[in-house]
Amino acid sequence: MTDVKAAELIFICFMLLQGFVASLNCTSPTPESLVDALENNVFPKKLVRPVKSFSSPVNMTIGITVVGIIGVDEKSQILTTFLWQILEWNIEGLSWDEEECGTTRVSVPREQLWVPDINIAEYMDEDKAPKTPYVYLYNTGHVFDVKSLRVVSSCRLVIYTFPFDIQNCSLTFGPYLHFATDIRMIQGLTSEEILKESQDVLQTNGEWELAGISVAPSTLTLHGGSYSEIKYYIILRRRPVLYVVNLLIPSCFLITVDLFSFLLPPQTVDRSSFKMTLILGYTVFLLIMNDLLPVTEETTPLINVFFSISLALMVGSLLETVLITNIQCSSSQYSAVPRWLSVLVLRYLAVVVFLPRKKKSNQITVFLNPSLRVKNSSKTDISAIHLQPVFGDTPPVKPPPEPALDELRKLSRDLLAIRLQVDKHFQGSETSQEWQMIGIVIDRLLFGLYIVFIAVSFITIICLWSKHYAA
Ligand SMILES: *[C@@H]1O[C@H](CO)[C@@H](O)[C@H](O)[C@H]1NC(C)=O
Ligand SMILES: *[C@@H]1O[C@H](CO)[C@@H](O)[C@H](O)[C@H]1NC(C)=O
Ligand SMILES: *[C@@H]1O[C@H](CO)[C@@H](O)[C@H](O)[C@H]1NC(C)=O
Ligand SMILES: *[C@@H]1O[C@H](CO)[C@@H](O)[C@H](O)[C@H]1NC(C)=O
Numbered sequence: 091m092t093d094v095k096a097a098e099l100i101f102i103c104f105m106l107l108q109g110f111v112a113s114l115n116c117t118s119p120t121p122e123s124l125v126d127a128l129e130n131n132v133f134p135k136k137l138v139r140p141v142k143s144f145s146s147p148v149n150m151t152i153g154i155t156v157v158g159i160i161g162v163d164e165k166s167q168i169l170t171t172f173l174w175q176i177l178e179w180n181i182e183g184l185s186w187d188e189e190e191c192g193t194t195r196v197s198v199p200r201e202q203l204w205v206p207d208i209n210i211a212e213y214m215d216e217d218k219a220p221k222t223p224y225v226y227l228y229n230t231g232h233v234f235d236v237k238s239l240r241v242v243s244s245c246r247l248v249i250y251t252f253p254f255d256i257q258n259c260s261l262t263f264g265p266y267l268h269f270a271t272d273i274r275m276i277q278g279l280t281s282e283e284i285l286k287e288s289q290d291v292l293q294t295n296g297e298w299e300l301a302g303i304s305v306a307p308s309t310l311t312l313h314g315g316s317y318s319e320i321k322y323y324i325i326l327r328r329r330p331v332l333y334v335v336n337l338l339i340p341s342c343f344l345i346t347v348d349l350f351s352f353l354l355p356p357q358t359v360d361r362s363s364f365k366m367t368l369i370l371g372y373t374v375f376l377l378i379m380n381d382l383l384p385v386t387e388e389t390t391p392l393i394n395v396f397f398s399i400s401l402a403l404m405v406g407s408l409l410e411t412v413l414i415t416n417i418q419c420s421s422s423q424y425s426a427v428p429r430w431l432s433v434l435v436l437r438y439l440a441v442v443v444f445l446p447r448k449k450k451s452n453q454i455t456v457f458l459n460p461s462l463r464v465k466n467s468s469k470t471d472i473s474a475i476h477l478q479p480v481f482g483d484t485p486p487v488k489p490p491p492e493p494a495l496d497e498l499r500k501l502s503r504d505l506l507a508i509r510l511q512v513d514k515h516f517q518g519s520e521t522s523q524e525w526q527m528i529g530i531v532i533d534r535l536l537f538g539l540y541i542v543f544i545a546v547s548f549i550t551i552i553c554l555w556s557k558h559y560a561a
Contacts, residue, residue, distance in 0.1 A: 113185045119192025127191070128227075132184060133202045139272060140181035140204055140231075147271055150206055151178040152263055152320055153278035156288035157238070159298045159326060162247060162257065164384035168214055169245040169259045171324070176278065177208060177235040184231035195234075197224040203233065206273055211262035211310075211319070212243035249384045251558040252391040253333035256301060257326045262308070264319035270309065275318040281305045284322075301327040337379055337393065341400050344372050345544065348404050352537045356414040356529070365408040372404060392551055399547050407540055414533045421525030422518055435528045443534040 114127040139148050158172035181203075188194050200223055219240040226234040245259035265273045279287070285303045292300060302325035310317040348368050354361040376397060384391065 112183065113187075114191065116186060116191035119190060121192075121196075124186070124191045124193065124196060127186070128196075128198065128202075132181070132227075136202060136204045138204065139268075140179075140184070142182045145271070146182075147274040148179050148206070149276055150208065150265075150273050151276045151278045152176065152208070154261070154263075154284060154322060155291060156284075156300055156303070156324065157291055158293050159296065159300065160240075162245075162298060162326070164247050164249050164386055167244055167247050167386070169241075169243050169247075169257070169324075169326075171241050171243070171261075172219070173239045173241055173261075175208070175237045175239050175263070177206065177233075177237075178278065179206065179233050181227075181231040181233060186229045188229055191229070193229070195226050195228045198227050199223055200225050200235070203227070205235065207266040207268065208263055209266040210239070210241055210243060211264065212245065212260065213241070214244045215242035217241070247384075247386070248389070249386060249391050250389050251555055252384055252393055253328055253330040253337075254555045254559040255328050256559070257328075259324045259326065261322045261324060262310075262319050263322070264310065264317050268317075269315040270318040271315075273318065275307065275320045277305050277307060277320055297329055297332070298326045299329055301325045333382065333393075336382060338396075340375060341372075341397065344368060344375070345400050345403065348407055349541065349544070352407070352533075352540070356411060356533055357418045358415075362408060362411045362415055365404065365411055369401070369404045369408060372401060376401070392554055396548075396551050399551075403540065403544060407536075410533070410536045410540075414529050414536075417525055417529035417532070421529070422522040424521065424525055426521050427524045427528065431528065432524060435531050436524070439535055440531050443531060443538060445531055445534055 112131065114124070114131055116123040116127050141148060153176040155174040155176075156171060157174055160170040160172060162169050203225060205225070217239055219238040222237055228234065241261065243259065243261060245257065247255075247257055247259075249255055264275060281302075281304045284305070285300070288300055288303065302323075304323045304325070306321050306323070308319045308321050310319055348365065351361060351364050351368070354364060383394065
């Protein structure tokens with residue numbers, strides 16, 4: 091009895107080593123007979139890898155198609171995609187005759203066959219895609235298994251060039267348990283085929299565009315063994331239109347308005363209050379648009395630098411306006427312009443900003459009465475003799491009587507006081523004029539610097555963006 095059992099065991103072992111399953115013999119070309127044959131010869135052997143010898147690996151051919159790009163979460167660095175995963179392998183030795191069994195392929199429940207434990211290394215969440223219960227079994231022993239996967243995978247998202255960013259996310263397919271000696275991953279479709287197929291079926295037309303796919307086999311060495319893997323690199327390009335329309339263009343508009351507000355006269359407080367309103371508006375705009383901006387701790391996107399520069403420029407121009415308005419409006423209380431400042435600003439900087447000094451001196455001579463200057467020297471001592479030319483119409487022949495002379499002296503004192511006052515006024519007015527001139531020159535100069543700074547920083551940012559986008 092035991093001999094028989096031992097013989098049976100030896101026979102089974104021999105069968106396992108010689109051939110995993112023999113070719114099936116159907117009694118008639120009907121599903122029932124095929125099912126009978128499968129149930130007797132194939133399904134009971136789902137416990138081990140379908141190979142004739144333990145030393146030969148199962149060749150697992152894999153292909154994927156990207157069906158949807160559901161979302162990219164910059165904050166948690168997660169990419170969500172929807173894929174079709176196609177696995178193909180052979181059950182060694184299995185075959186049946188098409189004539190005899192009536193078909194070349196049959197769908198069988200996944201549970202009835204040995205299926206590989208192919209997994210994605212970047213999985214971050216469970217797969218919520220609908221499960222497919224069947225696989226195709228061909229009469230050559232070929233197994234064809236298509237599954238849909240909702241892949242929530244970790245991906246290192248680089249948002250430096252947001253919204254002109256391109257992401258490169260990897261999906262690594264490999265067996266969870268089996269070493270490379272047991273399951274060998276083989277790339278099925280080429281990257282061009284995957285890309286073309288994916289672009290044909292891609293259903294989401296959202297923010298992300300599938301720009302490319304590349305495939306590379308790789309080996310992971312871990313736990314003292316090596317795993318065979320296939321790595322897919324999914325290249326995603328963001329469609330920037332939404333962000334350009336909602337963020338960049340309004341921002342540029344506000345900066346342009348700020349730029350043009352330099353044309354308002356700085357003498358009044360209008361310009362500064364106008365700029366203040368602009369800054370307020372810009373702050374509100376940034377608050378509203380904050381939700382659209384991605385956030386990570388790692389890098390600051392260039393667009394945030396752009397907004398910061400814009401805000402800094404607005405604040406800077408407001409400060410400049412306050413300074414200039416102060417110079418323009420309260421310069422009459424200032425002391426005289428220091429010589430060096432006058433020379434520096436009015437002689438050199440004025441030329442730099444194309445505001446020649448000539449214009450300034452014209453303006454001043456209009457206000458200054460030259461006759462006053464001529465008479466300046468005569469004011470030290472006033473006597474009757476000196477007064478004579480002033481009151482030229484009085485007859486000089488005989489000296490006036492004493493009361494009249496007193497009256498005249500009094501008059502002369504008054505006149506002198508008035509003239510001193512007027513003189514002082516014009517003196518102050520001259521200082522004020524000079525200060526105002528300095529204010530105008532500085533205003534022009536800072537306006538020029540403002541334009542240069544805007545141009546340089548914006549061109550730099552645009553260059554960085556286009557460089558990254560083209561790469
Ligand atoms: C099917 O029949 C052939 C001979 O006709 C035989 O060699 C083979 O072992 C049979 N297969 C099974 C699974 O019984
Ligand atoms: C797997 O492929 C290799 C070479 O491509 C081949 O030598 C080997 O026999 C294949 N194994 C199976 C089980 O088909
Ligand atoms: C994506 O990243 C991988 C690994 O870092 C790299 O080999 C590959 O060239 C990258 N692809 C693109 C298009 O940048
Ligand atoms: C006018 O008088 C003031 C002081 O009284 C003097 O500083 C100034 O140089 C004089 N101007 C001229 C043109 O003589």
